[in-house]
Amino acid sequence: MSEDREAQEDELLALASIYDEEEFHQAESAQGGEIQICLELPPDFKVVVKGEQTTEYAVCFLPPLVLNFELPADYPSLSAPVFTLSSKWMTKAQLSTLCRRLDELWEENQGCVILFTWMQFLKEETLDFLCIKSPLEVNRNNTKIGGERRKTDTTAADVASKPEVAEKKPEMIAEKLGQHPSKLDPRAVVLMDPRADPLPQLLDFDEAQRQKVFDSKVFCCGICFSEKLGSNCLCFKECQHVYCNACMTEYFQIQIRDGNVQCLNCPEPKCTSIATPLQVKQLVDEELFARYDRLLLQSTLDLMADVVYCPRQFCGTAVMVEPDTTMGICSACQHAFCTMCKLAYHGVSHCKIPAEELRNLKDEYLSATPEGKKFMEKRFGKRVIQKAVEESFSRDWLTENCKCCPKCGTNIQKVDGCNKMTCTSCKQYFCWLCLGVLSKVNPYGHFNNPQSPCFNQLFQGVDIDDDDNFWSDEED
Numbered sequence: 001m002s003e004d005r006e007a008q009e010d011e012l013l014a015l016a017s018i019y020d021e022e023e024f025h026q027a028e029s030a031q032g033g034e035i036q037i038c039l040e041l042p043p044d045f046k047v048v049v050k051g052e053q054t055t056e057y058a059v060c061f062l063p064p065l066v067l068n069f070e071l072p073a074d075y076p077s078l079s080a081p082v083f084t085l086s087s088k089w090m091t092k093a094q095l096s097t098l099c100r101r102l103d104e105l106w107e108e109n110q111g112c113v114i115l116f117t118w119m120q121f122l123k124e125e126t127l128d129f130l131c132i133k134s135p136l137e138v139n140r141n142n143t144k145i146g147g148e149r150r151k152t153d154t155t156a157a158d159v160a161s162k163p164e165v166a167e168k169k170p171e172m173i174a175e176k177l178g179q180h181p182s183k184l185d186p187r188a189v190v191l192m193d194p195r196a197d198p199l200p201q202l203l204d205f206d207e208a209q210r211q212k213v214f215d216s217k218v219f220c221c222g223i224c225f226s227e228k229l230g231s232n233c234l235c236f237k238e239c240q241h242v243y244c245n246a247c248m249t250e251y252f253q254i255q256i257r258d259g260n261v262q263c264l265n266c267p268e269p270k271c272t273s274i275a276t277p278l279q280v281k282q283l284v285d286e287e288l289f290a291r292y293d294r295l296l297l298q299s300t301l302d303l304m305a306d307v308v309y310c311p312r313q314f315c316g317t318a319v320m321v322e323p324d325t326t327m328g329i330c331s332a333c334q335h336a337f338c339t340m341c342k343l344a345y346h347g348v349s350h351c352k353i354p355a356e357e358l359r360n361l362k363d364e365y366l367s368a369t370p371e372g373k374k375f376m377e378k379r380f381g382k383r384v385i386q387k388a389v390e391e392s393f394s395r396d397w398l399t400e401n402c403k404c405c406p407k408c409g410t411n412i413q414k415v416d417g418c419n420k421m422t423c424t425s426c427k428q429y430f431c432w433l434c435l436g437v438l439s440k441v442n443p444y445g446h447f448n449n450p451q452s453p454c455f456n457q458l459f460q461g462v463d464i465d466d467d468d469n470f471w472s473d474e475e476d
Contacts (some may be wrong), residue, residue, distance in 0.1 A: 095188030
């Protein structure tokens with residue numbers, strides 16, 4: 001084996017032992033492979049989206065630079081590795097600058113293996129070398145600019161997105177950029193489709209890498225206090241509190257069975273973080289998640305002012321209501337109904353209120369705000385409201401001053417006299433104290449019987465003055 005071949009084998013073996021399969025993948029048929037290099041971002045690195053509103057996203061990871069290489073037979077003694085450098089978020093000009101820097105590093109270290117040096121440079125120095133600082137500016141029209149670059153700069157993505165230019169040669173694109181064609185290195189490859197939105201890919205990659213780091217760490221569950229790997233734990237996004245999957249599964253199951261789908265919040269006292277539907281789906285079975293999904297949708301619709309439900313018991317479909325109208329039409333059963341009283345649609349006529357609801361209408365009306373009173377008058381009509389108020393006051397007076405005949409239910413008011421009462425409607429005798437029915441032959445026997453609860457209470461509750469007048473009348 002030649003010295004070059006031996007050096008190549010040693011270098012590839014060293015890289016395979018240092019990096020995992022996701023970072024370094026060796027080709028099977030040739031002396032080459034692919035290296036994915038994640039840049040080391042500074043703390044609090046942010047991505048800024050420019051559009052109608054400026055939005056910032058904190059990220060810990062950006063999609064990797066991909067270095068594909070092949071080692072010539074005379075590497076490292078004479079020739080450098082043949083390579084391409086690609087990225088999903090850098091411009092072709094930025095990648096070309098990095099390619100030229102890799103060439104310079106080879107010239108400085110010619111005769112020595114260079115792949116590890118390239119990887120270290122790309123991983124640790126790329127941001128400083130290209131003067132990319134936080135916040136990294138991302139335009140939704142696929143213009144990606146470093147924080148320090150001028151907003152008036154034109155990028156390759158801007159030019160390539162124009163059909164009349166994209167069909168022409170790369171040299172013409174370079175001229176549009178104000179760059180000499182030789183400055184755009186053919187080994188620089190932009191992986192992003194010029195028509196695609198880069199932001200979702202950046203955020204999805206960051207989320208996946210964060211989860212990967214979380215899965216590899218050990219956490220203490222805040223419920224059972226057991227130490228478990230992050231891959232067996234759940235982390236609430238907002239508060240970052242961590243609990244093991246076993247505890248959270250039982251917690252979610254109890255809440256969903258009880259119908260408390262809006263209460264799947266962090267168990268930490270006074271914490272308001274809510275579990276995402278994806279987190280719930282990963283921990284409960286399909287049947288329970290279907291119940292959770294249905295109840296969550298229903299509770300969400302209940303909070304929407306423009307959503308009502310079809311009043312038919314066999315239907316109950318959610319119905320969107322048009323503004324400034326009281327008619328709802330169910331999309332499932334085609335039933336047209338009034339959205340206020342839930343009865344069949346009655347056009348401009350006032351809602352018909354049941355008798356039992358009419359009794360409670362007075363309190364609701366008197367305690368309502370001026371806007372609420374106007375709404376009720378519009379819904380039920382002023383005459384109905386006035387009638388409800390008058391009947392309510394009459395009912396209150398009767399309750400305080402009258403008692404009902406035990407036989408026919410007529411309201412009877414006691415003005416004076418003894419406790420033996422005669423119904424004005426059915427002429428039945430009854431006791432005012434216990435409302436017991438009295439004998440027509442001897443109605444006073446009820447008050448003379450020692451076994452009666454009203455024994456000797458014929459004049460119980462009668463005023464003294466009234467009592468004196470009564471006996472004086474008897475003497476006369």
